[in-house]
Amino acid sequence: MASPKTSGNKVNNVDVVYTPWHNLKKTASMDAGQVGFHNPKQVRTVRVEKRINEIVNRLNKTKVERKPDLKAEREAVNAAERAERKLQLRDKKRREEMDRLEKERQTEIRSYKGLMLAENMTSNKQIASGSKSLQELEEDFITECLCLSVDT
Known part of the structure; x- marks a missing residue:
């Protein structure tokens, strides 16, 4: 490394040290600008023999x-995360409601509540006064039962 009196911008034969940021170690006893490393195996050193002004100038430009x-960036990230969680919760509630409605519909289909309603029933007097004979009604009933059993 260069001596503290000379600037690293003007000297030749400089060692450049590369390491991931999480490998840097700084303790309170260290001087300003001084760092250590947690794992020396992750440290890479490259020697730069001669300063190339073109590269330095381009980097400076x-x-x-x-x-x-x-703080504002953190708040923006948190707001985006909250919005995403709200959207997921809303979708989950919508899916649960759809599942509940489908389950109710399936339960209603399987139940016998709608079969024995008074408005759907006919009395023997109504049958006798109708134009169909008892035999025709029985045939209609059997045909209807056969159609229902084929559908299910």
């Missing part, structure tokens, strides 16, 4: 420093 509003 494209360098962008921004001061992010971390």
Whole structure:
């Protein structure tokens, strides 16, 4: 590394150290700008023999420093997560309601409540006064039963 009196921007034969950010270790006893490493095996060092001004100048031109509003970004992320959870909860409730309605419909189909209603029944007097004979009514009934058993 370069001595503290010279700037790293002007010297040749500089070692550049690469490591993932989570491998950096900073303790209170370290000086400003000094860091250590949790795992030395993750550290890579590249020696730069001669400074290439073209690259440095291009990097300086494209360098962008921004001061992010971390609180606002965190709130935006949290709001998006809340909206997603609300949407999932709404979809879940809608699916549960659809399932409940389908289950009720299936229960209604299987029940016998609608079979013995007074308005659907006919008395013997009505049959006798009608134009169909008893034999024709029995044939209609048997035909209807056969059609129902074929459908199910």
